[in-house]
Amino acid sequence: MMQLKGVCCAIVAGACFFSMSSGAEAAQSIRVLLSADVARLDIRADRPLWVTDAKGHGRALRSSVQVAAGGTGFVLNGVLMQTEQLTLGGGEQGLTLIFPRPARKPNGAAVSSGDSGTGISVSGLISLVRKGKGFLVINRVDLEEYVKGVVPAEVSSTWHPEMLKAQAVAARTYALYQQMLSAKRDYDVAATVQDQVYRGKQGIDAGILRAVEDTRGLVVTYQDAPIYAAFSSTAAGLTEDAMNVWSKEYPYLKGVECPFDLASPNYQWKSSFTVGTLEQNLRQQGFSVGTIATMEPVAFSRGGRVAKLRILHSGGELILRGEELRKAVGYTIIPSTQFAIESMGREVVLSGYGAGHAVGMCQWGAKELAELGYHFSTILQYYYPGTELQNMMLTKPPTPPSS
Numbered sequence: 001m002m003q004l005k006g007v008c009c010a011i012v013a014g015a016c017f018f019s020m021s022s023g024a025e026a027a028q029s030i031r032v033l034l035s036a037d038v039a040r041l042d043i044r045a046d047r048p049l050w051v052t053d054a055k056g057h058g059r060a061l062r063s064s065v066q067v068a069a070g071g072t073g074f075v076l077n078g079v080l081m082q083t084e085q086l087t088l089g090g091g092e093q094g095l096t097l098i099f100p101r102p103a104r105k106p107n108g109a110a111v112s113s114g115d116s117g118t119g120i121s122v123s124g125l126i127s128l129v130r131k132g133k134g135f136l137v138i139n140r141v142d143l144e145e146y147v148k149g150v151v152p153a154e155v156s157s158t159w160h161p162e163m164l165k166a167q168a169v170a171a172r173t174y175a176l177y178q179q180m181l182s183a184k185r186d187y188d189v190a191a192t193v194q195d196q197v198y199r200g201k202q203g204i205d206a207g208i209l210r211a212v213e214d215t216r217g218l219v220v221t222y223q224d225a226p227i228y229a230a231f232s233s234t235a236a237g238l239t240e241d242a243m244n245v246w247s248k249e250y251p252y253l254k255g256v257e258c259p260f261d262l263a264s265p266n267y268q269w270k271s272s273f274t275v276g277t278l279e280q281n282l283r284q285q286g287f288s289v290g291t292i293a294t295m296e297p298v299a300f301s302r303g304g305r306v307a308k309l310r311i312l313h314s315g316g317e318l319i320l321r322g323e324e325l326r327k328a329v330g331y332t333i334i335p336s337t338q339f340a341i342e343s344m345g346r347e348v349v350l351s352g353y354g355a356g357h358a359v360g361m362c363q364w365g366a367k368e369l370a371e372l373g374y375h376f377s378t379i380l381q382y383y384y385p386g387t388e389l390q391n392m393m394l395t396k397p398p399t400p401p402s403s
Helices: 143-154 161-180 206-214 242-246 275-284 322-329 363-371 376-383
Strands: 029-038 040-044 049-053 058-061 064-070 073-076 079-081 085-089 095-098 102-104 110-112 119-122 125-131 134-142 218-222 268-274 292-300 306-313 316-321 339-344 347-353 388-391
Touching: 029 125, 029 143, 029 161, 073 125, 134 143, 143 161, 143 206, 161 206, 161 218, 161 363, 161 376, 268 275, 275 292, 275 322, 275 347, 292 339, 306 322, 316 322, 363 376, 376 388
Parallel strands: none
Antiparallel strands: 029 134, 040 064, 040 095, 049 058, 049 085, 064 073, 073 079, 085 125, 095 119, 102 110, 125 134, 218 388, 268 347, 292 306, 306 316, 339 347
């Protein structure tokens, strides 16, 4: 079923960057969007912080600083700095960021509260970029340190070492792909499921360190360019062609058999949501929809997933892609598009299989393959047909997908 091809295993020596005054960064770093529309942020370090503005002017601060949006600039510990961008560093131990805990308005919208909120500890530097009434929080971090933060956020560090290596290579490849196509953006990847989950230093243990170090510098390539290394939790059958899910053609994101994820807690599921919630969320996302009467699948993918649904409502008919329904209702409420509608009244009841978009590597399937004795390179080449492993320094920029 699977055959191991020749694999290039040249390893690249990594470097960390912490000096701000010299401007020296790692040979390969990445910009990770931690949060957007931030109004206030507490930043802490175990030593004095160093901050530079957009013109490169720098000064030292004490080891704890509160940053807020003010005018067209920033307010640092009560002092206004007129600049659209700040960069902060705290030495080799990195920084801890404390975001205000979001409160809720009566209508359910999130607002910033004054309470101490969620924290994240990161390596590297923090860039703050003014946008609108708030600012972006971007972690500029060595790529290998970033991968160390992604792997335990995406899968359990207790999983088989070969699966952890496969996840590390996929995460590194995805990041490099996005970086090569993001020159006009303020950041390369977001730290959420929008791209891949990243929680800084949280969850990094000996197994994670070993998986990243053992694969250092390796990426999955197609025609010598990094691939769009999509992955998701549980395929529960065939993985999916990217064209069926995103209407974009990637020659290496083709469906393959995946009978390996039966142990996943999301292999089979049932969930429900109200019709009112669906109506409200569709309108918020720009769909013109009245009172919904019926909803039924009208097209399926080769893997048996709902490709399109027909929604009849008081204003007419709406054709919705399966992934658009997931986005409207919530990805946790509808784990995948491999579902059937059991009943529909005021409440819609779905029963289904799998979790995620099912394009590319199935994480629970990769776990089982690793436990069966397959090498991480074989796992990756199975889920990404026609690809090879290559040193990331030898790659060329990818070509954006056709649609």
